[in-house]
Amino acid sequence: MTALPPAIFLMGPTASGKTGVAVELAQRLPVEIISVDSALVYRDMDIGTAKPDAAMLTAAPHHLINLIDPTEVYSAARFRADALALMVDITARGRVPLLVGGTMLYFKALREGLTDLPQADAALRAAIEAEAAARGWPALHAELARLDPESGARLQPTDTQRIQRALEVVRLTGRPMSDYWRAGRANTLPYRLLPIAMVPADRALLHGRIARRFDAMLGAGLIDEVRALREKYRLDAALPSMRCVGYRQVWEYLEGEYGRDEMRDRGVFATRQLAKRQLTWLRGMQDIIRVEPSYADNASLGVLPMVTAELDSRLQ
Incomplete structure (x- = not known):
């Protein structure tokens, strides 16, 4: 060092x-x-x-x-x-x-x-925004906590931008955002x-x-x-x-x-x-x-x- x-x-x-x-x-x-x-x-x-x-x-x-x-x-x-x-x-x-x-x-x-994350998907982002407008961001945060418990625990229900991105990643790839972060720590x-x-x-x-x-x-x-x-x-x-x-x-x-x-x-x-x-x-x-x-x-x-x-x- x-x-x-x-x-x-x-x-x-x-x-x-x-x-x-x-x-x-x-x-x-x-x-x-x-x-x-x-x-x-x-x-x-x-x-x-x-x-x-x-x-x-x-x-x-x-x-x-x-x-x-x-x-x-x-x-x-x-x-x-x-x-x-x-x-x-x-x-x-x-x-x-x-x-x-x-x-x-x-x-x-x-x-x-x-690590390399998937490219943003404009249509999926718009869909998540629409869901948030209809159901509220706390409901989407609860969904994230179910699909990606590590990211759900790390993010506050008010952190809408990162909740949106984490949901986008897991819906696109079936793989939680937390897996990508761990892979990049090398x-x-x-x-x-x-x-x-x-x-x-x-x-x-x-x-x-x-x-x-x-x-x-x-x-x-x-x-x-x-x-x-x-x-x-x-x-x-x-x-x-x-x-x-x-x-x-x-x-x-x-x-x-x-x-x-x-x-x-x-x-x-x-x-x-x-x-x-x-x-x-x-x-x-x-x-x-x-x-x-x-x-x-x-x-x-x-x-x-x-x-x-x-x-x-x-x-x-």
Whole structure:
């Protein structure tokens, strides 16, 4: 392991302050940031994704943001290929890859590898969507738990996108998604990892940050951003981009499904559910260093001395 080049994972739930810590680390250490966020890949989706602004990107450039239009799809397999290519390039220049984000599936894909999954079937996906509209996603989650108990146990009934994909795979092939994941784990990551997770002990503090950040997004023009996206691109509610937390709730508000106050409450609740899923992923990950973020100055800078000391001891 000591002969392998180093790489850092900086993980944590949404609104835990990962970006602020990453930018500070980039000012102090020879690292380059690779975004591990399934929403930051979309162009023109800035406010609702909490995308780093121009000043922050100038101070600490991020790889793997603004890659595709909101009409396109970005997969875990493509992320792994893109991230590995960047890691090789960064290492060749004598620097350390710093992979930062909250898309735990991407971290898992990068660390454990992927296997070849069947291509998406548009007709089957439409059929599953229609079933969900008629029966509800909890019923489809129950069906998944029967056909693929491992995936059913791993996914929450609200994780509609992954429930849909897992059902699609098992209906197409007769083989559960969990079998494919196990088959792909032979592709280990050829790096000496320092995996760090920013895990707040007080969930109430995190929930407060989530609510304040969502309110700030609304104040910064999130509703207008979604309106502009609908005018610029040929979008629909089923696209992965419009199923991102916040965008989905604003889309439904613009469709007249509920009022602004309910949209706000639904957006905050959905973000809290996302954070809960991310924390569940982190609890299941082995050999990670858990650090408590400090929210005193709203940037989690209290974690930096611990991270820097750990880097100094393990990556030198």
